[in-house]
Amino acid sequence: xxxxxxxxxxxxxxxxxxxxxxxxxxxxxxxxxxxxxxxxxxxxxxxxxxxxxxxxxxxxxxxxxxxxxxxxxxxxxxxxxxxxxxxxxxxxxxxxxxxxxxxxxxxxxxxxxxxxxxxxxxxxxxxxxxxxxxxxxxxxxxxxxxxxxxxxxxxxxxxxxxxxxxxxxxxxxxxxxxxxxxxxxxxxxxxxxxxxxxxxxxxxxxxxxxxxxxxxxxxxxxxxxxxxxxxxxxxxxxxxxxxxxx
Amino acid sequence: xxxxxxxxxxxxxxxxxxxxxxxxxxxxxxxxxxxxxxxxxxxxxxxxxxxxxxxxxxxxxxxxxxxxxxxxxxxxxxxxxxxxxxxxxxxxxxxxxxxxxxxxxxxxxxxxxxxxxxxxxxxxxxxxxxxxxxxxxxxxxxxxxxxxxxxxxxxxxxxxxxxxxxxxxxxxxxxxxxxxxxxxxxxxxxxxxxxxxxxxxxxxxxxxxxxxxxxxxxxxxxxxxxxxxxxxxxxxxxxxxxxxxxxxxxxxxxxxxxxxxxx
Numbered sequence: 001x002x003x004x005x006x007x008x009x010x011x012x013x014x015x016x017x018x019x020x021x022x023x024x025x026x027x028x029x030x031x032x033x034x035x036x037x038x039x040x041x042x043x044x045x046x047x048x049x050x051x052x053x054x055x056x057x058x059x060x061x062x063x064x065x066x067x068x069x070x071x072x073x074x075x076x077x078x079x080x081x082x083x084x085x086x087x088x089x090x091x092x093x094x095x096x097x098x099x100x101x102x103x104x105x106x107x108x109x110x111x112x113x114x115x116x117x118x119x120x121x122x123x124x125x126x127x128x129x130x131x132x133x134x135x136x137x138x139x140x141x142x143x144x145x146x147x148x149x150x151x152x153x154x155x156x157x158x159x160x161x162x163x164x165x166x167x168x169x170x171x172x173x174x175x176x177x178x179x180x181x182x183x184x185x186x187x188x189x190x191x192x193x194x195x196x197x198x199x200x201x202x203x204x205x206x207x208x209x210x211x212x213x214x215x216x217x218x219x220x221x222x223x224x225x226x227x228x229x230x231x232x233x234x235x236x237x238x239x240x241x242x243x244x245x246x
Numbered sequence: 247x248x249x250x251x252x253x254x255x256x257x258x259x260x261x262x263x264x265x266x267x268x269x270x271x272x273x274x275x276x277x278x279x280x281x282x283x284x285x286x287x288x289x290x291x292x293x294x295x296x297x298x299x300x301x302x303x304x305x306x307x308x309x310x311x312x313x314x315x316x317x318x319x320x321x322x323x324x325x326x327x328x329x330x331x332x333x334x335x336x337x338x339x340x341x342x343x344x345x346x347x348x349x350x351x352x353x354x355x356x357x358x359x360x361x362x363x364x365x366x367x368x369x370x371x372x373x374x375x376x377x378x379x380x381x382x383x384x385x386x387x388x389x390x391x392x393x394x395x396x397x398x399x400x401x402x403x404x405x406x407x408x409x410x411x412x413x414x415x416x417x418x419x420x421x422x423x424x425x426x427x428x429x430x431x432x433x434x435x436x437x438x439x440x441x442x443x444x445x446x447x448x449x450x451x452x453x454x455x456x457x458x459x460x461x462x463x464x465x466x467x468x469x470x471x472x473x474x475x476x477x478x479x480x481x482x483x484x485x486x487x488x489x490x491x492x493x494x495x496x497x498x499x500x501x502x503x504x505x506x507x508x509x
Contacts, residue, residue, distance in 0.1 A: 082320050110348065111345040112348065119339075120330075121359065121362050
């Protein structure tokens with residue numbers, strides 16, 4: 001996978017040295033629209049329902065002690081720092097990672113990737129770079145959509161079940177949130193985007209065989225990407241907590 | 247670094263003592279082959295014998311385990327990535343299954359290398375695309391996707407795509423495979439006409455004998471990872487070599503069959 005990143009960078013540098021753009025902006029926008037805009041409904045819906053459920057359950061637990069005012073900051077922090085990027089990462093690994101692997105895998109099997117290389121076009125900068133950049137840049141945007149949807153869901157439950165008005169919810173949430181929570185979420189999202197893109201493209205380009213192997217590679221891409229995203233998240237939290245403690 | 251062949255007798259492509267091994271399996275065992283400018287060399291051999299691999303070695307897509315590949319006096323395996331891409335622009339490749347980009351129309355497939363690798367204007371690109379599609383008689387397929395074309399049509403579009411950059415060398419991987427005899431003849435005639443009209447050198451890999459004798463100005467036989475014969479089509483047809491004779495005549499009895507029986 002390191003080979004994929006260094007190879008892509010090398011091809012981009014060769015292109016730039018010739019005074020040409022590494023890839024067409026229209027292709028990047030197409031991928032960005034598919035990975036980003038196309039994923040908004042899924043990410044928003046799942047996050048909204050999760051926000052509703054979390055507010056409902058935590059409210060139910062905290063209400064007997066009269067501490068239901070902790071629900072807004074709890075949901076806000078949990079999603080901006082942890083669940084927003086993580087959920088988005090898992091959903092994008094399944095939705096976009098699978099699509100990238102299947103597309104590139106089919107192209108590899110049909111010798112299309114080799115033909116692109118044989119023409120001197122540079123398959124990595126032509127096929128991989130716009131996909132990688134799209135998922136890398138769009139991940140933080142989608143994580144913010146996830147945060148917003150979940151917090152909105154929690155606000156609705158807080159108003160209807162816990163007697164916390166929307167305005168009071170906002171004040172309580174902002175009181176508990178720190179800039180570093182939001183920053184940590186954005187950094188994580190960028191990292192997850194890179195992981196999903198690299199794994200998906202690598203798995204697609206490494207396919208050898210036929211339709212069965214494309215299917216296997218797609219499954220493997222999703223499984224490996226989701227596992228790596230969760231493992232990286234854990235590692236990120238450990239490192240961040242260590243750094244905060246010192 | 248080994249010495250380049252002299253400019254006077256410089257071949258277009260030269261393979262020197264090429265060996266290729268995948269794990270324990272030896273595919274090529276010391277290939278020496280040179281192709282002169284404007285020649286149409288047909289490389290024959292059994293399926294899975296490493297013929298297509300030869301083309302990938304020439305394009306620098308596969309590195310040899312030993313030996314060297316030369317294009318126009320420059321060793322391919324020592325080229326930088328940037329130089330390798332520039333060399334590939336001078337070579338056209340026609341794939342067995344066309345390898346057209348399935349998400350692009352015929353027109354977009356042909357325009358792609360011109361848009362990406364040259365600084366030609368839209369009008370110039372459109373003109374070249376029309377010209378090359380006209381050469382293969384498929385001007386009306388411009389808006390179609392490759393999946394909407396027949397196998398023979400796809401092959402002809404693949405040939406047109408290989409021609410858009412006006413290459414000095416065209417590599418053909420099984421140009422007649424899977425085509426009916428009439429379409430196969432049409433494709434063969436196209437190869438002859440286009441390479442003669444444009445003074446292009448070509449290397450054609452095939453195991454279709456009719457097609458091979460129609461196209462070739464010179465022939466080579468690849469057998470058990472080695473070039474066992476290299477001659478004109480006339481000499482090939484009357485070869486004394488038992489392997490060549492059996493392969494050309496398509497006989498079941500002979501050294502090739504014996505080998506397979508032993509395996």
